[in-house]
Amino acid sequence: xxxxxxxxxxxxxxxxxxxxxxxxxxxxxxxxxxxxxxxxxxxxxxxxxxxxxxxxxxxxxxxxxxxxxxxxxxxxxxxxxxxxxxxxxxxxxxxxxxxxxxxxxxxxxxxxxxxxxxxxxxxxxxxxxxxxxxxxxxxxxxxxxxxxxxxxxxxxxxxxxxxxxxxxxxxxxxxxxxxxxxxxxxxxxxxxxxxxxxxxxxxxxxxxxxxxxxxxxxxxxxxxxxxxxxxxxxxxxxxxxxxxxxxxxxxxxxxxxxxxxxxxxxx
Ligand SMILES: [Zn+2]
Numbered sequence: 001x002x003x004x005x006x007x008x009x010x011x012x013x014x015x016x017x018x019x020x021x022x023x024x025x026x027x028x029x030x031x032x033x034x035x036x037x038x039x040x041x042x043x044x045x046x047x048x049x050x051x052x053x054x055x056x057x058x059x060x061x062x063x064x065x066x067x068x069x070x071x072x073x074x075x076x077x078x079x080x081x082x083x084x085x086x087x088x089x090x091x092x093x094x095x096x097x098x099x100x101x102x103x104x105x106x107x108x109x110x111x112x113x114x115x116x117x118x119x120x121x122x123x124x125x126x127x128x129x130x131x132x133x134x135x136x137x138x139x140x141x142x143x144x145x146x147x148x149x150x151x152x153x154x155x156x157x158x159x160x161x162x163x164x165x166x167x168x169x170x171x172x173x174x175x176x177x178x179x180x181x182x183x184x185x186x187x188x189x190x191x192x193x194x195x196x197x198x199x200x201x202x203x204x205x206x207x208x209x210x211x212x213x214x215x216x217x218x219x220x221x222x223x224x225x226x227x228x229x230x231x232x233x234x235x236x237x238x239x240x241x242x243x244x245x246x247x248x249x250x251x252x253x254x255x256x257x258x259x260x261x262x263x264x265x266x267x
Contacts, residue, residue, distance in 0.1 A: 008097045011110075015093030016060040019086035022118050026085065029130045030122045049074035060086040081121065089117055092249075099253055104148035111140055112201045112252055116245040119194065123241030129190035134197060141168070141200025160203075168199030171206045187240050194241060198248040205255025206248075213240075213247020 024044065044053045051073025057063050064083040071078060096109035115137045123129050145164045175195045179187045199206040220238050 011093040011097035012090050015090035016086050019089030020060040023082050023085050026118050026121050030125055046071045046073055048076040108144040120242040120245045123239040127239045129241050134193040137197030138200055141197045164203050167203045167206050168196050171199035172196040191240050194244055202251045205251050205259050208255035208258045209247040209251025212250040213244040216246050217243035
């Protein structure tokens with residue numbers, strides 16, 4: 001195997017392990033009342049029967065398949081969330097390893113995509129984005145972009161930091177309008193903060209990410225309104241975080257090229 005192949009296999013395996021850790025993060029953070037939140041340490045146990053999960057029942061993906069998705073203690077079904085998050089994180093790391101063209105790119109990409117996963121899952125489950133995760137994505141985004149420099153520099157060499165700040169602030173201000181309009185359902189303030197983080201990571205290509213996210217979110221919204229009527233469809237709003245996260249991921253992989261092509265047509 002050549003160097004690059006080894007890197008890519010390594011990323012996929014490491015992604016599986018990180019995915020397993022993300023499941024722990026999700027179960028600890030996805031509790032509405034903070035007093036019930038556990039620490040990240042401690043041994044995992046079955047939520048149904050309290051059966052302690054041994055190391056060989058805790059191997060990412062493989063254990064779930066070997067146990068056929070059931071607890072060894074009580075035969076209760078283990079949520080599909082576990083193998084899906086593990087496989088999804090592994091795929092995300094694999095894709096970043098394939099797309100990255102520098103070490104800085106690789107580091108930024110895996111941090112960004114790894115954060116988007118628990119944000120999406122928790123928003124799907126509870127319709128909230130925990131502040132811990134939004135704070136992490138905002139600060140790590142600025143740290144990566146300002147530390148390594150953003151991938152494309154549309155404003156030239158001296159002004160790239162202005163580009164990062166302006167993109168992040170611009171994107172979150174842009175989201176304030178739909179937030180104020182859909183206040184009782186749909187977008188929450190967590191989404192506004194999330195978009196600040198997306199802009200911090202992506203720089204100017206966050207525009208592509210937002211566009212992709214809105215487009216993806218529009219499909220289920222239109223479907224709900226079409227099947228349940230305008231009034232009901234608007235009330236049964238879907239959580240928007242996962243779509244913004246998908247858009248953000250799309251923006252990371254394809255945003256720079258798309259924005260570049262777009263600006264060239266305009267010039
Ligand atoms: Zn059990």
